Structures are given as structure tokens and as C-alpha cells.
Amino acid sequence: MKAVEIKNGVYWVGAIDWAIRDFHGYETPRGTTYNNYLIMDDEITLLDTVKYDFSDSTIKNIRTVADPAKIKHVVINHIENDHVTSIDKIMELTPHATIYITEKGKKGLERFFDLSKWSIRVVKTGDTLTIGKRTLLFIETPMLHWPDSMMTYIKEDKILISQDAFGQHIASAVRFDDEFVTCASMAALEDAVIDYYANILMPFGQLIKTKLAEVQKLGLEIEIIAPDHGIIWRKNPGKVLKMYLDMANGKARQCASIIYDTMWHSTEQMTSPMIQGVKDEGVECCVIKLRATPMSVAIKEFWHSRGCLIGTPTLNNIMYPTIAEFLTHLRGLRPKNRIVGAFGSYGWGGGAVKEAYEEFKRMGLETFEPGLQILYRPSLEDEAKCYEFGRDFARRLKEYHQQFE
Numbered sequence: 001m002k003a004v005e006i007k008n009g010v011y012w013v014g015a016i017d018w019a020i021r022d023f024h025g026y027e028t029p030r031g032t033t034y035n036n037y038l039i040m041d042d043e044i045t046l047l048d049t050v051k052y053d054f055s056d057s058t059i060k061n062i063r064t065v066a067d068p069a070k071i072k073h074v075v076i077n078h079i080e081n082d083h084v085t086s087i088d089k090i091m092e093l094t095p096h097a098t099i100y101i102t103e104k105g106k107k108g109l110e111r112f113f114d115l116s117k118w119s120i121r122v123v124k125t126g127d128t129l130t131i132g133k134r135t136l137l138f139i140e141t142p143m144l145h146w147p148d149s150m151m152t153y154i155k156e157d158k159i160l161i162s163q164d165a166f167g168q169h170i171a172s173a174v175r176f177d178d179e180f181v182t183c184a185s186m187a188a189l190e191d192a193v194i195d196y197y198a199n200i201l202m203p204f205g206q207l208i209k210t211k212l213a214e215v216q217k218l219g220l221e222i223e224i225i226a227p228d229h230g231i232i233w234r235k236n237p238g239k240v241l242k243m244y245l246d247m248a249n250g251k252a253r254q255c256a257s258i259i260y261d262t263m264w265h266s267t268e269q270m271t272s273p274m275i276q277g278v279k280d281e282g283v284e285c286c287v288i289k290l291r292a293t294p295m296s297v298a299i300k301e302f303w304h305s306r307g308c309l310i311g312t313p314t315l316n317n318i319m320y321p322t323i324a325e326f327l328t329h330l331r332g333l334r335p336k337n338r339i340v341g342a343f344g345s346y347g348w349g350g351g352a353v354k355e356a357y358e359e360f361k362r363m364g365l366e367t368f369e370p371g372l373q374i375l376y377r378p379s380l381e382d383e384a385k386c387y388e389f390g391r392d393f394a395r396r397l398k399e400y401h402q403q404f405e
């Protein structure tokens with residue numbers, strides 16, 4: 001690879017991670033990129049670095065445009081490992097450069113690196129840095145994605161370097177939305193945005209709304225959104241802004257996801273009439289067997305749907321382990337504006353469905369009750385109950401969905 005110019009004198013110099021499938025436990029079947037950017041102005045400026053393993057890649061890309069020793073400023077928008085762990089190698093090449101970072105970023109960075117050897121300037125929202133013909137404006141975005149996070153706006157080019165926000169885990173030979181849509185599709189790009197939001201940013205919906213309003217108040221014109229992962233939005237940055245606003249406002253499809261696991265196929269057998277019941281109410285249905293599906297895909301489908309039915313067999317009087325793991329993961333993501341119910345088979349004491357509802361309540365989700373438990377294997381009569389359960393759930397889901405329309 002080599003540097004890719006995104007606008008006169010502003011270059012992508014990042015790295016493509018084609019092979020990553022486990023991003024700190026989040027499955028990334030499409031790989032990812034670590035984007036960072038180089039501005040060629042009177043004072044050469046690097047915005048972000050990359051994951052340590054790709055240090056040589058970004059340095060090579062930088063060299064296709066400039067001698068790294070000439071970099072005068074290094075902006076660190078976020079200190080998570082995937083964006084900052086090559087800082088050491090970069091600074092070895094340009095030891096007199098100044099690092100620009102938030103207060104919390106500096107505090108975090110000093111847990112990993114010896115900062116005494118570098119010149120550091122702490123910045124906050126509204127601070128600017130003039131690098132020649134261009135001025136950079138810093139905007140703190142705490143908790144998007146970590147407390148240290150910020151974005152950098154290049155005023156003259158109207159480019160927002162948005163760090164994790166608006167990113168996607170996609171490894172691709174192309175860098176821009178218009179190119180990606182040509183070689184894949186807008187649906188694939190949207191899917192990657194939803195996947196990223198659901199798995200990483202779901203807890204921060206309110207903050208996202210506040211931050212977007214703040215950016216609007218600053219009156220920033222945005223022509224290009226350049227995130228630190230995936231595709232750069234140059235043709236239609238408004239598209240991803242609207243998607244984020246919609247998701248932050250709780251928008252979802254009028255759809256039921258059925259996320260289940262099964263031991264001897266009894267809970268699985270319950271899903272079939274249930275799906276029919278949901279469909280007969282005119283509600284879309286998306287079905288996921290958890291043990292056969294990456295967790296991140298299940299989370300995305302949960303988020304994408306207004307309602308979810310969780311199917312769990314009882315094992316030793318509690319939920320099936322994969323379901324318990326899924327619900328624990330989901331609780332951490334603090335989902336909102338979703339309606340949920342539970343079902344499953346049991347052999348003697350039961351307990352899994354009750355436990356699933358306890359978990360739903362802990363999350364503060366709207367519940368569809370009571371749940372449905374079937375002894376051992378569903379009989380024909382039980383299958384009829386499953387059908388009605390699906391149908392009743394779909395009715396409730398439609399009513400609940402109305403308030404978000």
C-alpha cells in the first residue's frame with residue numbers, strides 16, 4: 001500500500017488488517033483498518049497512529065509522502081491500543097515533535113509509555129493549532145469511545161477526523177464510501193456501521209446525540225468524515241451522520257429477532273411455530289442460533305430489531321451458558337427501547353426463563369410476559385402455544401414500535 005490522498009495535501013497513511021477475526025473478543029469477520037492521517041502543510045502533522053503490529057506499515061506509507069523525521073505535530077485522538085501503540089516507533093523517528101492530546105489521554109498514555117522523553121501539549125474543546133495554511137480544531141468527545149477521546153476538525157478542508165465514531169470494521173482495498181459501494185453495496189456498508197455501533201457505541205447513544213448537537217452548534221461544515229476504522233465518508237457524510245442520529249434516538253426495524261440455543265433441539269423446535277406466528281402478524285423475523293453465530297452478529301441483530309425473543313433451555317436450573325454469556329454481554333452495552341421475552345424447554349425444575357426475565361429487568365428493558373416453558377419436547381399442543389406466543393409477541397412489538405415512529 002501507499003498513502004492515499006483524501007483531499008489536497010491530506011493523506012490516509014494507515015494500515016489494513018485483513019486477517020483479524022477477534023478484536024478484543026469482538027468478532028470481525030470482515031477484518032478492519034487502522035486509519036491515521038498525514039497533513040502536508042508548512043508544519044507536517046500526523047493525526048493518530050496505528051496498532052503496534054502495523055507500525056512498519058504506517059511508517060512505510062508516511063515515507064511515500066514525507067520523511068517521518070519532518071513531522072512536527074502528532075495528534076492523538078484516542079489512546080486505545082489499536083490507535084496508539086505505534087507512537088513509540090513514530091516518535092523514535094521524530095523525537096522533537098509535539099504530541100497533542102486531552103488531559104485524560106495524557107493520564108492514560110503515561111500508564112503505557114514514558115512521557116518524560118516527549119513534548120506534550122494538553123488540549124481541550126475549542127483549542128486550535130495552526131500548522132501553516134490550515135488550522136486544526138480539537139473537540140473532546142469523552143466516552144466516544146473512551147474518556148480520553150477527541151476528534152480533530154481540519155477547518156480549511158472541512159474534514160472531521162472522527163476517531164472511532166462513524167467507523168466500521170471493514171478491511172478493503174478501497175478507502176472511500178463511493179468506491180466501496182461500487183465494489184460491494186450500500187447495504188453492506190450500512191450493515192458494517194450498524195454492527196460497529198451496536199457492539200461498541202450502543203451504551204453511548206445519549207452522549208452521541210449531545211455531541212452531534214454540539215458539533216452542529218459550532219457550525220462546522222463537514223465535507224469529509226474520516227474515521228479511524230474502515231471507509232472514509234466523502235461522497236455522503238450526511239448518510240452516516242443520519243444513521244448515528246437515528247440509532248442514538250432508538251430507531252430500529254419493526255422486526256423480531258429470535259436468539260436461541262438448544263441442547264437436544266427441543267428449544268429449537270419451539271422456534272419454528274414461533275417464527276410462523278411472528279410472520280403471520282406481518283412482522284419480520286430474524287433467527288439466530290447463538291452457538292453457531294458470532295456474538296457480535298447476534299448483538300447487531302438484537303440492536304437492529306425492535307424486539308427479541310430469547311430461547312434458552314434450562315441446564316442445572318439456570319440459563320444455558322451461551323445465553324447467559326450473551327445477556328451479560330448485552331447488559332454491558334446498556335440497550336434501550338427494545339421489548340424482550342423468553343422461552344425454552346426444561347426437564348424437571350425449570351428456571352432458565354425466570355432467570356432470563358430477571359436479567360431483562362436488570363437491564364430495564366420492556367418485557368413481554370409471561371414467558372413460555374415447555375416440558376421436555378414440544379407436543380403438537382405445545383407447538384400451537386409457541387405459535388400463539390410468537391403471534392402475541394409480534395402484536396405487542398408493533399404497538400411498542402409505534403412510539404418510535
Ligand code: FEO
Pocket residue numbers: 078080082083145146164228229
Ligand atoms: Fe478503535 Fe476505541 O478504539
